[in-house]
Amino acid sequence: MSSDTQTMAQAGPYEAVIGMEVHAELLTESKMFCACSAEFGGEPNTRCCPVCLGLPGSLPVANRKAVEFVVKAASALNCRINRATFFHRKNYFYPDLPKAYQVTQYGDTPIGIHGWIQIETPEGGVKRIGIRRVHLEEDTGKLMHVSPLTSEVDYNRSGVPLMEIVTEHDPRAGFDQINTAAEAREYLVQLRAILTCLGVCDGKMEEGSLRCEPNISVRPAGSATYGTRTELKNLNSFRAVFRGIEYEVRRQIETITSGGKVVHETRRWDDENGVTATMRGKELEQEYRYFPEPDLLPFTFEESYIEAVRGGLPAAFKAATSWTGDVAMSGECFRNAVSRYARTTATQASTAHAVFMESALWLENLLVNASGMLPATMPAVTMAKYGTYFAWDMLRKNISTKTQASTTDTFLRFMMRANSAATT
Secondary structure (H helix, E strand, C coil): CCCCHHHHHHHCCEEEEEEEEEEEECCCCECCCCCCECCCCCCCCCCCCCCCCCCCCCCCCCCHHHHHHHHHHHHHCCCEECCEECCEEEECCCCCCCCCEEEECCCCCCCEEEEEEEEECCCCCEEEEEEEEEEEEECCCEEEEEECCEEEEEHHHCCCEEEEEEECCCCCCCCECECCHHHHHHHHHHHHHHHHHHCCCCCCHHHCCEEEEEEEEEEECCCCCCCCCEEECCECCHHHHHHHHHHHHHHHHHHHHCCCCCCCEEEEEECCCCEEEEEEECCCHHHHCCEECCCCCCEECCHHHHHHHHHCCCCCHHHHHHCCCCHHHHHHHHHHHHHHHHCCCHHHHHHHHHHHHHHHHHHHHHHHHHHHHCCCCCCHHHHHHHHHHHHHHHHHCCCCHHHHCCCHHHHHHHHHHHHCCCCC
């Protein structure tokens, strides 16, 4: 297989169409429909109750803070908020789903619809990616495969509030599709920055707090007909998203050009071997037998409530959306995220903000002095964005940026990795 999918899709007879489904666990103290702790980890099956285990006779009560977080995120993502919404049951059976159905939202009545995120392409252009819906649901438990024939399940995660953000696969007028692995990764970077800035999700992909499921198809370049799509399940790093999509696009193109047929299925990403593999056939929508959740009442949003949530958005979330390079705005966004992430005191947050500002100025100076040494393919805005993200991530992990990035060489190596899709 060739190694440059982007060139292949543009110069050859095929183009990729990529839809992104992103699941973000919300930073609430309790679960979506019960009072159990939503904190990550713990001894297996110790943070459960009859409600999140789906035992007979138990009744759910919706988490008000989770609803507020989704309204907040949807507003920041430029969505229209549905004034009336309700939950559905999505019926399917997996061992990590104790009720044999998931409480979710379906159809035209999720909390947020018709939003967008603006991203920068590797060529220096701009795309406005349409968001189809932002909805609220509950997470599943976690399967642990201890041997080829044995799996164990931990239900601590079952019922944790989960926000799903889905892009438009067929964009509205004035909006764009995601067509390359680099654009998909950039979309996820932008989305994660917005959600962590808002304080609705901690963005810890290594813990599963933010997971991505790309839906990928290829078609003849310029065709209005979509090809058969496959879904890559639960990718939990920027690197996995980039490499998984690149491989899957190549695989589908080679399948078609060799006379084969792409199968509508769910596949997993094998990071060690750099390939995708079949998990199961993809269910059709009607197989889920959606119907309104009978144990939860519909709810409506007053206009005053929506305006109050929008009014509470940090001004700096716009910096996370467009990455204009404004140091002060990025600093405010960073301070908000640090305060929520670490539950720091005001003094600790101010100290972190001061270190960030110093680091941001250092990075800005470095970019000016080292611009001739960086890859020519990396636009200036991308350099500034990844530099800011570097400082942010180092501080988020309670690591001194000045220590970690004390030399030009250290930062240049980071930028080279970012440009070659090796960021994690």
